[in-house]
Amino acid sequence: MKLKKVNILPIIVTTVLILPIGVAMGAFLEKRYGFKNILQGNFQTDSSSETTQTNQTSIPQKYQGKLQLFILAGQSNMAGMGDLPPQTKLANTNPKIYVFGNDYRWKLAKEPIDDPTNQIDRISEDKPTGYSPALSFATAVLKQRPDMVIGLIPCAKGGSLIDEWQRKGNLDENTLYGSCLKRVRAASLMGNVAGILFFQGEIDAVDPKEEPKRVFSANQWANKFTLLIDNWRGDLNSPNLPVVYAQIGSNTEPQRFVNWAVVQQQQRQVKLPYSAMITTDDLALKDYVHFTTESYQIIGQRFAKAYLSLPK
Template sequence: MACVSLTFGQTDRENSSSPSLPPKEKFHLYLLVGQSNMAGRGKVTPEDQTKNPHVLMFDQEGQWVPAVDPLHFDKPKIAGVGLGRTFGLEIAKDNPEITIGLIPCAVGGSPIASWEPGAFDKATKTHPYDDTMKRAAAALPAGELKGILWHQGESDSSPEKSELYEEKLHELIARFRKELDAPEVPFIAGQMGQFQERPWNDAKKKVDQVHQDLPKDVPNTAFVSSDGLKHKGDNVHFDAESYRELGRRYAKAYRELQKANAKP
C-alpha cells in the first residue's frame, strides 16, 4: 500500500504518524459539513482518542492521520467530541476490508449563506464553502467519496433566514454533487437539538421541517432525528454521549440509504 503525504505549505509530519493508505477503491471518504454541532463540542475522554487503523481523518495540515477527537479545528479552544468519529467507526464495522476517511470541514456558527462560493465567515475568518472545496480537492484523489454529512440550521433560525433555508439547502446539495462530480452521493442531515430549556420558535420549526422533508424532496438524502438527546449544559450543543449516539444514527441512516439503492 502506498504512503501518501498531503500538505498545505507546511512540513511533513514524522513518517510514524502518517499511515499507509489502502487502494483508492477501498478508501471510502465522507465529507463532514455544517456548523458547531457537526464540528462537535463534547468533552473529550481518552477513549475518544483511541486510534483505529480503519478510520482516518484529513487533518488541518492536509494529511491522513488516525481519526481521534477533536476531528475539527474551526475553533480549536472549544472543539471536542462530535458525531463524525463514531459514524466512521460504525461504518468501518460493516466491511473489514474498507478504510474510512473523514474530511472535517464544519465551521461553528456558520449560517447556510456562508456555504456559498465566495462567502466569508467573519467570526472564524474563513470561507466555509471555498475552504471545503479546497480540502476536498486535496483529499478526494486518495479514495472515493461515499457520503456527505450535514448538521446545521441554528444560525438560520430567524424569521428572515428561515424563509430562504429550503431553497439554499437544496441548492447546496446540488452544488456539492455537481462540483464534486458525485451526482448521486448520499446526503444526510441531522436534526437540531430539542432541548426543553430552549424551546423552538416558529423559524426553527421551519428549518427543521426543511430537514425532515429532504428525503421526499431531494433524491438519495436522509434525515436523522435528535429525539432524546441531551445538551452539555449550554442549551445549544449536545453532550459527548449524545454526539456518539448521533453518529450511530447517521450510520444507521446511511446503511438504510445504501440498502434502498442496492440493485436487486
C-alpha cells in the first residue's frame, strides 16, 4: 500500500501568514479588554461598566447580613426637595451608611437618597429629587450607636395620598404598598428591618374639589395610617417594628390647603405602640410646602432622636 504524498507547502504558507495576525489580535484584546476577563465572561469596555460599578459600591463582606434597614416612605418631603450642596460635599460618604437605590443596587449613601436614575419601580418615581432627611437621620443614629451599619430604602412618592399607600389586599408591585414591600424584601438579604420613617399628609389637606377623582382622607388620616403600619408590621412579621412619623409643618397657600389643621390634629391623635411623632412647623420652607436643606437636616436629627427614644 502506497502512502499518498501530501504537499505541505500551502499549509506552511497559510500558517506563516495567519499566525502574526492571531498574535496581534490577541495582544489587542488583552490590552483593550483583558483576555482573562473574556475567558471568565467579564467582557468590559474602557468605559465604566455596570459590573465594575456594582463591584466598587457593593457592601463589604463583613457587613453583609448585618445592616439595620430603614424604610423611607411618604411623599415629597420624605423623598427630599432641598437644594443639594456642592458636589465636593456630596462626595463625602460614610462607610457604614448604604442605600438600596431605586435601581435595586446597594451603594454608599449620599444625597439625593431617592435618586431616580435607572429606577425600576416607576410607581414611586420622582423627578427631580433633592436633599432629604435620610442621611442626616442615619448620621445622627450612628453617633449614638456606632456599632450599627445602616441601610436606607427609599419608597416615597411625591403627592401621594394616605389612601394610595393602603394595602387593600393588593401586593401588586404597581402599587405604592406592593412596590415598597417588594424592595424591602429584596433589601432584607443584607440585614433586618429596624424601622419605618414616614412623612406624608400635605396632599390630604388639599381641598378635595381640586381633584375630585382622588380619595382625600383628612378626617380619616389617623385610622388609615394606623392600618398601613399594622399591615406593614404584619407582612414583615415584625409586630413591634419601630415607626417614627413627621407631622406636617406649615404652608404658604392656606386657600389651597384647607384641611391643614385637620390633618395635623389627626396626626396628633394616632395611638400606635412603638411609634413616635416629630413636629416640623417651626422649620423654614424653601417654597409653598417643601423645606430648606438645613430644615431637612434638622428633621433627620429629630427622626433619629425619636427613634432612639423608642423601647427596643
